[in-house]
Amino acid sequence: MSPQLTVASRRSLIALAILNFFLADARDGLGPFLDGFLATHGWTPMTLGVIATIGGVIGMIATPLFGALVDSLPYKRSMIILPVLLVTAMALWTLASPDAASVFGGQSATALVGAVIGPALMGLTLGLVGEKAFSAQVSRNEIWNHAGNVCALAGVFVLTDRFGQSGVVGLMIVAAAATIAATLSIRAADIDQDAARGFNPDGNHHPAPSHLSVLTHNRGLIILAIMLMIFHFGNAPISRLIAQDFSIKLDSPFKTTAITTGVSQLSMIAVAALSPFILKRFGLSTMFVVALVALPLRGLIAGSFSGFAAIYPVQILDGVGAGLIGIATPIAAERILHGSGRFNLGLAAVMTIQGIGASSSNIVAGWLTEKGGYSLAYFVHGGVAALALVLFLINRKQVAPERPDRIKSPTTTAATA
Numbered sequence: 001m002s003p004q005l006t007v008a009s010r011r012s013l014i015a016l017a018i019l020n021f022f023l024a025d026a027r028d029g030l031g032p033f034l035d036g037f038l039a040t041h042g043w044t045p046m047t048l049g050v051i052a053t054i055g056g057v058i059g060m061i062a063t064p065l066f067g068a069l070v071d072s073l074p075y076k077r078s079m080i081i082l083p084v085l086l087v088t089a090m091a092l093w094t095l096a097s098p099d100a101a102s103v104f105g106g107q108s109a110t111a112l113v114g115a116v117i118g119p120a121l122m123g124l125t126l127g128l129v130g131e132k133a134f135s136a137q138v139s140r141n142e143i144w145n146h147a148g149n150v151c152a153l154a155g156v157f158v159l160t161d162r163f164g165q166s167g168v169v170g171l172m173i174v175a176a177a178a179t180i181a182a183t184l185s186i187r188a189a190d191i192d193q194d195a196a197r198g199f200n201p202d203g204n205h206h207p208a209p210s211h212l213s214v215l216t217h218n219r220g221l222i223i224l225a226i227m228l229m230i231f232h233f234g235n236a237p238i239s240r241l242i243a244q245d246f247s248i249k250l251d252s253p254f255k256t257t258a259i260t261t262g263v264s265q266l267s268m269i270a271v272a273a274l275s276p277f278i279l280k281r282f283g284l285s286t287m288f289v290v291a292l293v294a295l296p297l298r299g300l301i302a303g304s305f306s307g308f309a310a311i312y313p314v315q316i317l318d319g320v321g322a323g324l325i326g327i328a329t330p331i332a333a334e335r336i337l338h339g340s341g342r343f344n345l346g347l348a349a350v351m352t353i354q355g356i357g358a359s360s361s362n363i364v365a366g367w368l369t370e371k372g373g374y375s376l377a378y379f380v381h382g383g384v385a386a387l388a389l390v391l392f393l394i395n396r397k398q399v400a401p402e403r404p405d406r407i408k409s410p411t412t413t414a415a416t417a
Helices: 010-026 033-039 045-072 078-096 100-129 134-163 165-185 193-197 211-216 219-250 253-281 284-304 308-336 343-394 410-416
Strands: none
Touching (some): 010 078, 010 100, 010 134, 033 045, 033 219, 045 100, 045 219, 045 343, 078 165, 100 134, 100 193, 100 343, 219 253, 219 284, 219 308, 219 343, 253 284, 284 308, 284 343
16 A cells, blocks of 8 residues: 555646646547537437437446446556547547548547546546545546636637637647646556545455445445436436537537536536535535536526527536536545445446436437427426436435544445445
């Protein structure tokens, strides 16, 4: 075990911040711009939904496998660098030739990247700062991530106006190079591999549960996963549909998407900055409740108003809901799996189940849009998301446990893991 159990060097923590800043643009390829870009090239909402669903299914299958790999291997930095190179290359291919091969191939690669980078980044963070500082560091990661998104969106807005599509290409290459450089700047010696897996920081490790046990015998983890599946079924398509709708209306996919996504990212920065206070003052349960209430309100507003001005409250609520969920989820998973040594696998399993909701929602949203317009899709998905709030309120103590103040005994660890 590394002697630097919970305290990483200043250089590594600065590099982690820079990594999160540039990874915001580098990990998603075209990301939120894809739907608007393809919509202006004649792709229908239903086809775009199928594309998103295929990517979601690939990610769903790959995520637990990569989560187990992150737990097993010490190469956390490589599991960020290699996927970034892959997704950047695929995104450039899509921009150059938006045909079926590049689009489906690119989205498949992006799904695989998400399956690797999500667990790898959380494991890297936990290994650098340890369990006690993990909650605060997740919030800091999110602040840098959303700040990077805002800067990338602003860059796209400016560069496309001046250089057209080539400006987007240049920005993607710079983001990928900066992400790789920041990742390499994190000192490998500062990453405690046992802490990165979620082992107790006492050096007395108990036998880790089997992979199957983590996934099937932990009630809190299962309920968390189902709750997030419902949440993401409701939330995932809304921003995509907004991008499609207004990109077609305004005939400006990159600039329109930059505005709509930028609003939600600015909201997420504020939410991430406030989340340590919310967590300390009101607890993890309150964080989940606020996030889960925001989504039905978002669907209601989006379905009730058709003017472009409506995107501001809709996307601000996206920042509140998705922003808080993004912070609360790894914190909840770490607490539920405390001491098990299977943190990355458990978090990956949760991401897989929530991916079922996100991927299946895309085809449903595309079908609803073609049958009854964008408003119908907003109403339905916002309404379904209210079920996640009900599920959480019934099981809040198991989904959002208090942070352990002491290391659990072997008996307790085995029982809860």
